Every structure is written in structure tokens, then in C-alpha cells.
Amino acid sequence: MSWPGGGQTVKAAVLRAYREPLSVEDVDLLPPQTGEVRIRFAASGVCHSDMTRIEGARPSSLPIVLGHEASGYVEEVGPGVTDLAIGDRVVLSFVYDCGRCFYCCNGRPNLCEVGIGMLKSGTMVDGTTRLRKGDEVIHHMVVSSFAEQAVVPARCATRIPEAMPMDVAALIGCAVLTGTGAVFNTGAVRPGDTMLVVGSGGVGLNVVQAAAIAGARVILVSDLSAEKRRMALDFGATHVVDPREEDPVAMAKSLTGGRGVDFSFEAIGHKATIRQCYDAIRPGGKAIVVGAAEAGSCCEIEALTLPIQEKVLTGSMYGGARPRLDVERLVDLYTRKRLRLDELITRTYRLGEINDALHDLHEGRLARGLIRYE
Structure with missing residues (x-):
């Protein structure tokens, strides 16, 4: 549902304390700003990188909505976004590439100074967040796909063809690219x-x-x-x-x-x-x-x-990925039946079962667990 100011109220799994279960709750999602899009997620993979943050092995700004391997649909575009449109089906990348820093200019967008800084700070490019709970600021993991919807940088979204199934497409965003x-x-x-x-x-x-x-x-x-x-x-x-x-x-x-x-x-x-x-x-x-x-x-x-x-x-780091190029190549390999993705999914869950998914991951029961939103 919408809330005053044009944003959305969505369900999200929030990490509030290390080594504690995620809390599934309603949060406020502010509208996309310049260079950003709002995504309605179709699916999100559950990854060991999420576990390391939950356990505090890789500290994060708290509270935070985790999840970084996802597919979804563009629901809203912010100012300045010209290469994506409402309804586009996309794979999300958790590493933002600014296109201007030393590493981006040297063909290493996976090491982007701005993108790595965003992962450390839990904020968007401008240093703020689009997640709130009342007056409380909630941080991002760039994609923050343990939620029904999120606002992400448009440069982190790569369009995929209609023929690509959305559940397996989610896995491309981290495990497959990496x-x-x-x-x-x-x-x-x-x-x-x-x-x-x-x-x-x-x-x-x-x-x-x-x-x-x-x-x-x-x-x-x-x-x-x-x-x-x-x-x-x-x-x-x-x-x-x-x-x-x-x-x-x-x-x-x-x-x-x-x-x-x-x-x-x-x-x-x-x-x-x-x-x-x-x-x-x-x-x-x-x-x-x-x-x-x-x-x-x-x-x-x-x-x-x-x-x-x-x-x-x-x-x-992230398989040396150049997401917009590599996602296209991986989708092509999948459609030609050379890349196996369906077989990676061990079990699917709903958002309310996120802690069960994380427990199964910790116990070594999953090749990949998938949160389905559709």
C-alpha cells in the first residue's frame, strides 16, 4: 500500500542485531531519486554472504535489509533513468559501478570505489537510504532483496528477455556471476x-x-x-x-x-x-x-x-563481473541449455520463512535456497 509522500509500505526481513533471527516487518520505502528505480522482486537467492553479515563476521550498519541476489520487475523510474522502463524484467547486481572511478575506467567495474563504499556504508550513492520505519533509518545491502520491493540504482539492474524464467534468473545476480x-x-x-x-x-x-x-x-x-x-x-x-x-x-x-x-x-x-x-x-x-x-x-x-x-x-571479487555484458552471455548459455540453473535450487521459501532458509543454509542443506515472491 502507499503512504504519504508517494512511497510504499512493504514487508521486509530486517537484521536488527547480530546472531539474531531476522524480523519480518512493515517498513516504509521512499520513492526512487535521480538514477534510481523501484523494483518489485520476483525471487531472491539466499547466500552465505548474507550469513556472514548476520553472524557479524562482516560487520554492517544496523538495522539493515539484506539480500543481494535477485530478479524483479521495474515498477517506477526516478529522474534521469532512460535505459529502463516500467514493466522491464531485470536481474539485480549488488555491486554498483559508477562508470567514472579509476577501476571502472580501467575495465574493473566489480571493484568500483563508489560501489564498494555503498556495500560498506549501507547507503545509496548519495549517502542516504530509501528505507525507514517511522523516523528510524534502515540501511541497504544495495539490492536489499529480502523484501517485497526495494529502490536500487538503475545501473544495478540488467534487462533480461521474456523467455528467461524469473526464479532461476535471480541466481545469476550473485552465485552464477561469481x-x-x-x-x-x-x-x-x-x-x-x-x-x-x-x-x-x-x-x-x-x-x-x-x-x-x-x-x-x-x-x-x-x-x-x-x-x-x-x-x-x-x-x-x-x-x-x-x-x-x-x-x-x-x-x-x-x-x-x-x-x-x-x-x-x-x-x-x-x-x-x-x-x-x-x-x-x-x-x-x-x-x-x-x-x-x-x-x-x-x-x-x-x-x-x-x-x-x-x-x-x-x-x-564478484567473478570479475561486468554485469550488463556477463548477464546477457549467461542468459544465452542458459537458453541454449549449456548452463544449468534450475538444478541449483534445492528448496523454495516465502519471505515469512526467511529464518528457516538461513538455518538450512547454515546446516549445509542447500545448494541454493530461493525466496519466491510470486
Whole structure:
């Protein structure tokens, strides 16, 4: 329903205190300002990045509406928005790219200074928010898709075709862009390459299927869960390993004549598995950290391997994504049945079940859980 001033009253899941359940409540959504659009969400994925903020491992401004992987419909456009129209179907990106900072001008919009600042501050581009509860200011996670509707920067919305199902489209906004981008953009994996993937949740499975699309010869996946190892094989893994029973580093070397793999991808965010990925690569290989570790945690490596073996340890922020370009390519792969998205969804929930979804995610039961609004 509407409220005085032209805004909306919508239901949203609000994080008010760390390590506490989200509170589903009515909040006020102010109208879009210059360069912004109002989105009615169709679906939102539930991601470990949301969990790290709920647990306080990556502190946020509170209170805040989380959720950053979503699809939806444009309901209202603010001043200056010319490339989107009411009724457009869109995928949302949680990293704003200003198009003018050092990183945007150098082809690295995933590292945009303005966008990263917004993630840290929980505000819009102008430093304010569009969420209120009476006089209380509520912060954003740029997209804030744990809500019926949100106001987002228009540059964070990418139009998709009518043929693209809205539920699976939501997953492109984070898990798919991040996982496939780590392979296609950060790694530039080529046919015949070899790799280790540690962690086969929503992001890890997209690393796996992107590696298969790229033509990797060895795709070894390490995961504690037997079900996730099974899914990894289904998504294109050539080998799987339970790290409790066999050392993934030793197996990676046994599959590559003792050298180590060309690439490793860490999709958990833990210092021990980051070190494991580094140890598994060959001289001149590249270990790519995709998982978001707890703020302040450190990983120690043997320093001499850097100059002597030329090993590379690097990160992949949002898969090096250029959302407006990469979303189009991923939609094309899906429509040609080369990219699997439907199979990623383990279970769907309603907004009122958000804490159940987060609990299932924490317990390792989900490849991807999806909040459906339609």
C-alpha cells in the first residue's frame, strides 16, 4: 500500500542485531531519486554472504535489509533513468559501478570505489537510504532483496528477455556471476586445463559447470557433503574427494603427474582451505579465492614459493563481473541449455520463512535456497 509522500509500505526481513533471527516487518520505502528505480522482486537467492553479515563476521550498519541476489520487475523510474522502463524484467547486481572511478575506467567495474563504499556504508550513492520505519533509518545491502520491493540504482539492474524464467534468473545476480566469472574472467581457463575446486555450494557448483563449459580436462572437487559431491559430478566434475578420507592436495598432484593443478578455486572462505588451494597448484599455477572469509582472518603461505615457483594467489571479487555484458552471455548459455540453473535450487521459501532458509543454509542443506515472491 502507499503512504504519504508517494512511497510504499512493504514487508521486509530486517537484521536488527547480530546472531539474531531476522524480523519480518512493515517498513516504509521512499520513492526512487535521480538514477534510481523501484523494483518489485520476483525471487531472491539466499547466500552465505548474507550469513556472514548476520553472524557479524562482516560487520554492517544496523538495522539493515539484506539480500543481494535477485530478479524483479521495474515498477517506477526516478529522474534521469532512460535505459529502463516500467514493466522491464531485470536481474539485480549488488555491486554498483559508477562508470567514472579509476577501476571502472580501467575495465574493473566489480571493484568500483563508489560501489564498494555503498556495500560498506549501507547507503545509496548519495549517502542516504530509501528505507525507514517511522523516523528510524534502515540501511541497504544495495539490492536489499529480502523484501517485497526495494529502490536500487538503475545501473544495478540488467534487462533480461521474456523467455528467461524469473526464479532461476535471480541466481545469476550473485552465485552464477561469481562462480562462472571466476573461471571465465579471473582464471581465463582454457580447454585441457586442470583444477581443484574446494566447496561445491551455490558458487562452487557454478565454478564447476563453467570449468566444464571451458573444456577443463581435470575438475577435482573437494567437499565434506556426499550430496554436494554427487551434485558436483552432475555439474561436470571429473573427480570428487572427501577431505576427511583423502588429502585433496595429494589427489590433485596424483591427477597431474605430480605437478599440481593449473588452477584452484576456493569457494568456502576459510584460511585453511585457502592454504590448501595454494598448495595444490603447480609452479606458475593460480589459486583463486572466491569465498568470503571472516574479516581479519589471515592465511599464511610459504614465502619462498612465490619467487621460486611463481605461484599466484589472488582473489575474485564478484567473478570479475561486468554485469550488463556477463548477464546477457549467461542468459544465452542458459537458453541454449549449456548452463544449468534450475538444478541449483534445492528448496523454495516465502519471505515469512526467511529464518528457516538461513538455518538450512547454515546446516549445509542447500545448494541454493530461493525466496519466491510470486
